[in-house]
Amino acid sequence: MTSVHDEIGRLLDDAGLRYTPGRRALIEVLARRGPSTLPEILAAAPGLTQSSAYRHLGELEAVGVVQRVPTPGDHTRVELADGLTGHHHHLVCDACGAVIDVELDTDLEAAVETALARVAARHAFVGERHDIDLHGRCRSCAPGPSGAASPTATRRRS
Numbered sequence: 287m288t289s290v291h292d293e294i295g296r297l298l299d300d301a302g303l304r305y306t307p308g309r310r311a312l313i314e315v316l317a318r319r320g321p322s323t324l325p326e327i328l329a330a331a332p333g334l335t336q337s338s339a340y341r342h343l344g345e346l347e348a349v350g351v352v353q354r355v356p357t358p359g360d361h362t363r364v365e366l367a368d369g370l371t372g373h374h375h376h377l378v379c380d381a382c383g384a385v386i387d388v389e390l391d392t393d394l395e396a397a398v399e400t401a402l403a404r405v406a407a408r409h410a411f412v413g414e415r416h417d418i419d420l421h422g423r424c425r426s427c428a429p430g431p432s433g434a435a436s437p438t439a440t441r442r443r444s
């Protein structure tokens with residue numbers, strides 16, 4: 287975590303912002319929890335008020351430390367930027383808003399990059415990064431064998 291905090295300190299410094307205890311508390315929550323909603327952040331960092339957390343998130347997003355995870359409805363989640371934690375993708379539950387971080391195999395990730403670069407070139411577009419998320423239903427929200435969603439449903443073995 288030391289190197290991530292150093293990197294964030296530099297990014298903030300470049301933007302003329304100080305790495306205050308409030309900003310640091312917020313970053314530590316995101317580093318620990320991964321994609322989080324504002325209520326989850328506030329629950330995990332009791333010293334932060336809603337207004338300061340909201341303000342910090344806006345500033346951290348503007349300097350590229352924090353990014354939004356596209357989630358349905360009012361389940362907006364934020365996480366540390368890809369450049370800080372490592373490139374990954376998301377499984378997004380459109381029912382409950384749960385987000386699971388996943389990584390693709392190296393070969394597959396390279397194939398995705400190549401395919402996107404080819405499409406971009408066709409449009410004279412200069413690509414910088416990609417977001418690919420899979421939307422659907424998480425284990426708790428997917429209809430079980432009986433057709434009813436059950437949080438305790440176990441996966442069927444075939």
Ligand SMILES: [Zn+2]
Pocket residue numbers: 379380381382383384423424425426427
């Ligand atoms: Zn769900």
Ligand SMILES: [Zn+2]
Pocket residue numbers: 373374375390395398416418
């Ligand atoms: Zn990728």
